[in-house]
Amino acid sequence: MAQVSLDGVTKRFGDTTAVDDLTLHITDGELLVLLGSSGCGKTTALRMVAGLEEVTSGTVSIGARVVNDVDPKDRDVAMVFQSYALYPHLTVARNIEFPLRQRGVDKEERAAKVKRAAETLGLGTLLDRKPGQLSGGQRQRVALARAIVREPLVFLMDEPLSNLDAALRVQTRADIVELQSRLSTTTLYVTHDQVEAMTMGHRIAVMSEGKLQQVAAPEALYNAPANTFVARFLGSPGMNLMEGMLVESGALAGADEGGRGSLSVAFPGASVPLPAVVGEAVRGAGPEVVLGLRPEALHLSEDGAIGASVVIVELLGAETHVICHAETGVTIVVRQSASAAKPKIGEAVRIAVDPDPAAYHLFDAASGARLGGAP
Amino acid sequence: MTAVVGVPVPAAADAPARPSASLRARRRKQSLLAYVLILPAMVLFGVFSFYPFLRNFKLMLYETPPVPGLPAHYVGLHQIIPTITSTSFTQSLVTTLVFVVLVVPISLLAGLGLAVAAHRKLKGMTAYRLIFSSTVVSSVAVAAVVFGTLLNPVVGLLPWLGINPTPPALESSTWALPSVALLTIWQFLGLSFIIMSAGLQSVPDELLEAARIDGAGPWTRFWRMTVPLLSPTIFFAGVISTIYAFQAFGAVDILIGNQNAARLHTNVLIYNIVTQLQIENNDGAAAIMAIVLFLILLVLTILQMRFLERRVTYAR
Numbered sequence: 002m003a004q005v006s007l008d009g010v011t012k013r014f015g016d017t018t019a020v021d022d023l024t025l026h027i028t029d030g031e032l033l034v035l036l037g038s039s040g041c042g043k044t045t046a047l048r049m050v051a052g053l054e055e056v057t058s059g060t061v062s063i064g065a066r067v068v069n070d071v072d073p074k075d076r077d078v079a080m081v082f083q084s085y086a087l088y089p090h091l092t093v094a095r096n097i098e099f100p101l102r103q104r105g106v107d108k109e110e111r112a113a114k115v116k117r118a119a120e121t122l123g124l125g126t127l128l129d130r131k132p133g134q135l136s137g138g139q140r141q142r143v144a145l146a147r148a149i150v151r152e153p154l155v156f157l158m159d160e161p162l163s164n165l166d167a168a169l170r171v172q173t174r175a176d177i178v179e180l181q182s183r184l185s186t187t188t189l190y191v192t193h194d195q196v197e198a199m200t201m202g203h204r205i206a207v208m209s210e211g212k213l214q215q216v217a218a219p220e221a222l223y224n225a226p227a228n229t230f231v232a233r234f235l236g237s238p239g240m241n242l243m244e245g246m247l248v249e250s251g252a253l254a255g256a257d258e259g260g261r262g263s264l265s266v267a268f269p270g271a272s273v274p275l276p277a278v279v280g281e282a283v284r285g286a287g288p289e290v291v292l293g294l295r296p297e298a299l300h301l302s303e304d305g306a307i308g309a310s311v312v313i314v315e316l317l318g319a320e321t322h323v324i325c326h327a328e329t330g331v332t333i334v335v336r337q338s339a340s341a342a343k344p345k346i347g348e349a350v351r352i353a354v355d356p357d358p359a360a361y362h363l364f365d366a367a368s369g370a371r372l373g374g375a376p
Numbered sequence: 377m378t379a380v381v382g383v384p385v386p387a388a389a390d391a392p393a394r395p396s397a398s399l400r401a402r403r404r405k406q407s408l409l410a411y412v413l414i415l416p417a418m419v420l421f422g423v424f425s426f427y428p429f430l431r432n433f434k435l436m437l438y439e440t441p442p443v444p445g446l447p448a449h450y451v452g453l454h455q456i457i458p459t460i461t462s463t464s465f466t467q468s469l470v471t472t473l474v475f476v477v478l479v480v481p482i483s484l485l486a487g488l489g490l491a492v493a494a495h496r497k498l499k500g501m502t503a504y505r506l507i508f509s510s511t512v513v514s515s516v517a518v519a520a521v522v523f524g525t526l527l528n529p530v531v532g533l534l535p536w537l538g539i540n541p542t543p544p545a546l547e548s549s550t551w552a553l554p555s556v557a558l559l560t561i562w563q564f565l566g567l568s569f570i571i572m573s574a575g576l577q578s579v580p581d582e583l584l585e586a587a588r589i590d591g592a593g594p595w596t597r598f599w600r601m602t603v604p605l606l607s608p609t610i611f612f613a614g615v616i617s618t619i620y621a622f623q624a625f626g627a628v629d630i631l632i633g634n635q636n637a638a639r640l641h642t643n644v645l646i647y648n649i650v651t652q653l654q655i656e657n658n659d660g661a662a663a664i665m666a667i668v669l670f671l672i673l674l675v676l677t678i679l680q681m682r683f684l685e686r687r688v689t690y691a692r
Binding site for chain 1: 540580582583585586587588589590591592593596599605607
């Protein structure tokens with residue numbers, strides 16, 4: 002077991018920078034998920050740890066050793082590919098055995114280890130089959146068995162679930178989490194699926210356009226996104242973001258002891274007052290800001306601050322998404338429980354924000370960076 | 377041709393009901409169009425392949441007297457055994473087999489080697505690919521003249537290198553056949569390279585990367601991954617090159633010719649057939665040899681088709 006570190010790692014392909022100054026530390030035994038949309042550089046980062054891509058600048062270390070110039074086979078990592086990359090001409094047993102054979106493990110030990118790995122993943126009866134005769138889920142498990150069989154320092158997984166159907170994906174997700182926690186092997190897991198990231202990762206690193214946006218535990222990432230990209234990327238649907246002006250209102254009437262007024266975010270046609278705690282944290286920032294509100298922090302109420310008209314009502318069973326066109330000029334999604342009254346399409350409604358200070362996220366309009374720290 | 381066009385289209389066996397008149401009319405129109413479209417190809421094949429092929433079976437039954445001007449007479453199957461047991465035929469079959477053994481493995485290995493080398497993503501690789509595959513479009517006549525010049529004992533490459541074999545390579549009983557093989561290998565190399573390159577495209581990079589991470593060095597990756605995964609392609613190229621080598625004629629004709637002392641050592645099957653036909657005027661023997669060659673190539677083709685079916689198990 003080992004920790005994995007990327008320090009100021011950059012990868013360029015010609016004029017394109019795929020990974021830009023990435024610094025990331027994965028602690029011993031941790032499952033870190035690298036999350037981002039396609040083309041964000043997450044797979045390139047993973048491949049640099051594997052040694053399949055050369056690092057343009059910066060250092061990659063596994064344990065205490067800098068591995069920039071170390072051949073993939075000598076890095077003691079195991080990788081699970083999106084396509085599984087099983088050897089089609091070898092049986093399941095030979096596939097699992099391959100890494101051991103290459104390392105000159107003797108025959109008896111090999112047989113014992115293959116048996117153990119196959120049992121761990123429920124492949125005992127499939128050992129004599131060829132990959133072409135297996136289902137997607139079975140191939141996936143063979144790929145995992147091949148990865149765990151030689152007990153590497155690090156697991157690298159590149160979207161291993163994306164070729165599975167929805168039901169199998171949920172099951173395999175749980176299996177991988179269970180396997181990883183049992184083996185306590187440091188794992189770097191790449192995905193574009195935020196549900197995978199949220200449910201599997203001890204921590205999540207969000208990447209966009211080759212740059213690291215934020216690294217945090219799933220809950221922290223969701224509750225305090227570091228910038229508007231992370232805010233919008235995480236959550237389904239993502240956070241509602243509205244550009245407005247931070248204004249001080251009621252400086253005379255509602256002045257606090259310091260003689261300062263309460264803060265609110267003003268939009269064309271609406272104004273959302275900020276709870277005192279939130280206001281204090283961001284006082285002096287702006288004045289151009291972005292107010293972020295999660296769909297579940299909103300509800301329809303007659304005394305809501307934002308006027309809107311309903312565009313679409315999406316029934317999802319357990320909940321309903323009400324998509325509104327707000328008077329502020331943006332689209333706002335409100336998440337309602339299934340039991341709440343459903344508005345009609347075209348109906349004029351008012352949207353209210355929960356009083357909980359944690360519901361309010363403020364970002365700098367120019368940089369997109371979070372204002373006022375974590376709630 | 378009207379008879380062909382008029383072939384009725386059989387109704388599907390499990391058709392629940394008789395198709396309506398308009399449907400039948402449409403089907404007839406479609407099949408008519410199909411026959412019209414394949415007609416030009418059928419005419420070409422008919423004139424240049426099928427007719428001569430069938431004609432062989434008739435020629436096989438006739439013996440042409442060695443004196444010109446006399447008509448061929450019917451001998452039935454009686455000249456088959458003497459022909460295929462004749463020294464001329466057996467020696468030429470052995471020469472052909474030696475030639476195939478010289479040409480096929482080397483052109484496959486060289487084609488595979490070049491394809492693997494050119495498979496890397498390096499700048500300017502397209503130029504190399506173009507050069508490697510160019511031999512396929514060079515004419516055998518031109519290539520034979522170039523090789524003939526290179527092997528020429530006076531102005532060639534060998535004397536320039538200080539090698540002066542006596543007799544000269546192309547007149548030597550030992551070196552004449554390898555020289556022709558060398559030219560044939562060079563000519564087939566382009567096609568071998570193209571076939572192997574196409575095969576390599578279908579080997580997923582991820583497999584080789586997985587093997588790399590699993591601890592396999594370049595040599596192991598080549599022999600344990602690339603070669604097994606390419607085996608259908610290699611087999612295909614093997615069959616094609618074998619057929620190609622069995623049919624070698626131009627290289628022998630131009631490089632050696634019939635005035636050369638070494639001609640008996642380069643008398644491959646096709647060359648022998650042509651000699652029988654044009655010089656010996658022995659149409660019957662030529663036809664029998666052509667049919668034997670056909671049977672050899674037929675067996676090879678059947679083997680190839682059987683093997684290609686196995687590719688299915690290699691699907692990921």
